[in-house]
Amino acid sequence: MKASSHSPLTQKADSSQDEKEADNAKKLYAGFQNYIRGVAEKVKTSQTIEIETALDLMRRITESGSVAEKVYKLTNASYYRAELNIFHPVNTMVYAVRIGLRIGYTRDKAAELALAAFLHDIGMFMIPEDITGKEGSLAKSKLALIGRHPEIGINLLFRFKNKFPWLTRAVYEHHERENGQGYPRGIKGDDIAEIRIIGICDSY
DSSP states (O other), rough: OOOTTHHHHHHHHHHHHHHHHHHHHHHHHHHHHHHHHHHHHHHHHHOOOOHHHHHHHHHTTTSSSSHHHHTTTTTTTGGTTTGHHHHHHHHHHHHHHHHHTTTTTOOOHHHHHHHHHTTTTTGGGOOOOOHOOOSSSOOHHHHHHHHHHHHHHHTGGGGGGTTOOOHHHHHHHHOOOTTSOOOOSOOOGGGGGGGGGHHHHHHH
C-alpha cells in the first residue's frame, strides 16, 4: 500500500529532509563568513585576493530559491552586532540574491549579483576600525575617508576588471541613487549599474 502524503512515515522523511537542508544552509552561511574574514585579512595585509572560492559559494546560494530562503532565515540582526563588518556584506548578498531570484534573474545573473553584493564594501576593510566602528558622529575628514571606500574597492579589485567588468562597476556605484543624490559621482537613473539592487540591500 502506498503511504499517504500525511502518513507518519512521509512526515518523518520530510522532517529529515528539512533538517538536512537547514544544516546545509548553516554551513553555507558559515562559509560566507569565513571567506569574507579571509578577504578582510588579505586586504589589511596587502595579500592577493582570489575570487574562485567566492564564485563557488555564489553558485551554491543561487542554486534554487529554496536554498536562498533557508539562508535568508539566518540573517537575524542578533547574530552579527559584534562583527558588523563581516555580517553586513554577507547579509547584503543574501538579501540581494533573494530579491534577484524572486524577480526572475537567471541563476548566472543571480550569481553575478551575489558576487557584487558580497564584495560591495571591500574598500571598507582598508579604513581603520576605530573609524568604521565608532559610535556617534565623525569628523568631516573621517567621513570623507569612509566616502572613498567605493574607489578603494575598485582599486582592490582592479585585476578582475576585464574578466568581471560588472563587479568593479557595481562596487564603485553601490552608493549612487536614482535621484542623483548618491556618491561618488552623483549619477542617476539608467546611468547607474543595472544591479542597483545592491544599494537598496546595503541600506536595508
